[in-house]
Amino acid sequence: MADFKTAPADASAGVKLMTWVDNRFPATKLYKEHLSEYYAPKNFNAWYFFGSLALLVLVIQI
Incomplete structure (x- = not known):
C-alpha cells in the first residue's frame, strides 16, 4: 500500500489540501x-x- 504523507498541525489550509x-x-x-x-x-x-507556438497555430488552422 502507499505511504500516506501527513501535513504538520500548524500548516496552512492550502498545504493541508495539497x-x-x-x-x-x-x-x-x-x-x-x-x-x-x-x-x-x-x-x-x-x-x-x-x-513551437507557430507550429501549434499551424496545426490548429489545418
Whole structure:
C-alpha cells in the first residue's frame, strides 16, 4: 500500500489540501517530473518557444 504523507498541525489550509490531494493522486510528483525539473538543452531560447507556438497555430488552422 502507499505511504500516506501527513501535513504538520500548524500548516496552512492550502498545504493541508495539497497533502490530501497528493495522498490520492500524485499531482505534485507529476508536476515535478514533467514540468519543473524537466531537462532542457543549454541552447534552448525564445526561438524554440516561438517556433513551437507557430507550429501549434499551424496545426490548429489545418
